[in-house]
Amino acid sequence: MSKGILHIFASATWxxxxxxxxxxxxxxxxxxxxxxxxxxxxxxIRQKVGGLYCPYYVLKxxxxxxxxxxxxxxxxxxxxxxxxxHVHQFKDAFIAVFAACLxxxxxxxxxxxxxxxxKKGKRNWLYRWLYGKLDKMIFVSELAKKVFLTKLQLSxxxxxxxxxxxxxxxxxxxTVTFRxxxxxxxxYLLVGFLGRLVEMKGVELILKIAEKLKDxxxxxxxxxxxxxxxxxxxxxxxxxxxLTKHVYLTGFLENPESFVxxxxxxxxxxxxxxxxxxxxxxxxxAGTPVITSNTGAQKEFVANEQTGLLVNPTVDEITxxxxxxxNDEKKRRKLGENAKNFCAEKFNYDGFYAxxxxxxxxxx
Numbered sequence: 001m002s003k004g005i006l007h008i009f010a011s012a013t014w015x016x017x018x019x020x021x022x023x024x025x026x027x028x029x030x031x032x033x034x035x036x037x038x039x040x041x042x043x044x045i046r047q048k049v050g051g052l053y054c055p056y057y058v059l060k061x062x063x064x065x066x067x068x069x070x071x072x073x074x075x076x077x078x079x080x081x082x083x084x085x086h087v088h089q090f091k092d093a094f095i096a097v098f099a100a101c102l103x104x105x106x107x108x109x110x111x112x113x114x115x116x117x118x119k120k121g122k123r124n125w126l127y128r129w130l131y132g133k134l135d136k137m138i139f140v141s142e143l144a145k146k147v148f149l150t151k152l153q154l155s156x157x158x159x160x161x162x163x164x165x166x167x168x169x170x171x172x173x174x175t176v177t178f179r180x181x182x183x184x185x186x187x188y189l190l191v192g193f194l195g196r197l198v199e200m201k202g203v204e205l206i207l208k209i210a211e212k213l214k215d216x217x218x219x220x221x222x223x224x225x226x227x228x229x230x231x232x233x234x235x236x237x238x239x240x241x242x243l244t245k246h247v248y249l250t251g252f253l254e255n256p257e258s259f260v261x262x263x264x265x266x267x268x269x270x271x272x273x274x275x276x277x278x279x280x281x282x283x284x285x286a287g288t289p290v291i292t293s294n295t296g297a298q299k300e301f302v303a304n305e306q307t308g309l310l311v312n313p314t315v316d317e318i319t320x321x322x323x324x325x326x327n328d329e330k331k332r333r334k335l336g337e338n339a340k341n342f343c344a345e346k347f348n349y350d351g352f353y354a355x356x357x358x359x360x361x362x363x364x
Contacts, residue, residue: 002032003083003362006076006109008059008096009039010088010116014252015196016164016278017088017116018045023167024086026052027353036080038073044252055080062091065098073099077109084110084360090122090130097133112136112359114162118273118296121148131158136359140164141297144275160359163301164276165352166285169257177262178221182248188217189326192263192288194256194279197226197234197249202269202293207237208315209322210247218246218326220267223259225252256282264332265325266290269313274298281347284308284339289332291321301347307339 005028007021025035029052036055039045040062049056057076061069073095076082085096096111103109112135121127131137131154139145139161149159179190195201203222210220225231231249238247253259260266266283267290274296283290284307292298293313302308309325311317325332 002034004034004036004081004109005360006036006038006073006080006082006085008073008085008087008092009037009042009045010092012040012042012045013196014042014044014048016276018048019166019278020114020116020164021086021088022048022052023349024353024356025049025054027167027349029054034080036076036082038076062095065094069095070098070102074102077103078107082109083362084112086360087111087113088116089113090127093130093134097130101133110135110360110362112138114138114140115144115148116140116275118144118147118275120150121152123152134158136160138162138356138359140276141300143273143297143300160355162352162355162359163347164278164281165347165349166278166281167349169255175258178248178250178259179262182219184219185217188219189264190262191218191220191265191267191322192259192283193220193222193224193267194253194260194282195224195268197222197224197231199230200270200272202271202313203234204237205269205271205313205315205318206267207234207241207243207247209319210243211241212315212319213322214243214246216323216326218322220247221250221259221263222247223250223253223256257286260286260288263288265322266292267318267322268292269311269318270295271313272296276301280308281343285343285347287336287340289325289335290339291318291325293318301342302339303342306335307342308335 007025009021010017028035037049038057038059041058087093087096093113100108137159145161197203260282266288268280270293276297280292290308294310304310309321311321
């Protein structure tokens with residue numbers, strides 16, 4: 001019988017971590033593995049994973065020591081004959097480890113975690129016990145690993161860094177472009193943002209930059225969604241600052257490949273310390289020149305002035321970098337081509353998948 005893998009989604013919303021799980025599960029299914037999924041109650045996750053045609057369970061209560069959740073996961077492991085549980089945050093790691101401990105040795109699955117955050121590891125006795133029970137801890141960047149291990153000493157054979165990646169997807173031909181849909185004149189350059197509409201992603205910075213560049217032939221398109229209250233707040237700023245012809249909120253895009261390919265420049269000015277940044281990789285892979293902040297692991301895969309522009313997340317610095325690219329088509333083309341070639345060589349999904357499955361060590 002093929003090996004069974006259980007993934008537990010970290011969040012009920014859809015973001016980079018959830019895309020990571022979805023893409024990995026899809027590839028594992030195509031490779032002949034049996035894959036099962038668990039998430040909190042979530043309409044976007046339920047809708048998205050429906051097309052994978054694999055067992056999907058909802059776990060309502062996921063506190064560390066919730067006996068009901070632990071027993072539910074134990075039952076799923078037995079029912080689906082799971083060989084490995086892949087979790088994506090520590091509260092789920094507790095549930096998975098406790099569930100595994102309730103099984104006989106011959107039926108006990110491996111439990112691994114991918115750490116998607118940049119955050120120090122907890123050092124109390126309970127977490128140290130958990131770290132010892134996990135079979136592997138995978139970090140999405142060297143920065144995520146370094147920060148987590150601050151004042152912690154863990155066995156090197158239990159730690160790995162596997163950079164994120166994205167499977168190749170082709171933009172759908174013949175679809176109506178955003179330029180056509182929004183009736184944006186050809187002389188206007190398109191600057192795109194892709195990600196969650198939250199304050200820490202630097203969305204409000206983009207609105208301030210758009211206000212400064214109102215006299216320029218440039219339009220900003222923000223793809224993604226957030227909490228309704230925050231989206232309404234952004235729309236009020238757009239209206240108040242008279243930016244309705246300069247900034248558009250596209251909403252969540254099921255398949256963002258066409259959007260990314262259409263943009264002239266990608267702009268991702270995160271204020272947070274990013275553990276990686278899949279949206280940045282989306283633009284780079286498409287050959288779209290990208291401007292991003294230097295607040296986290298971006299420096300590990302964006303070479304400033306070679307495969308993109310790294311800036312401090314301030315209005316002045318981002319505006320200066322943006323004007324540079326708006327005025328220099330040759331530089332835009334060079335940065336985009338360099339980024340596309342770099343991603344094809346260093347961040348292709350085949351390489352990522354091979355590394356992940358090596359860390360699984362399931363004897364494939």
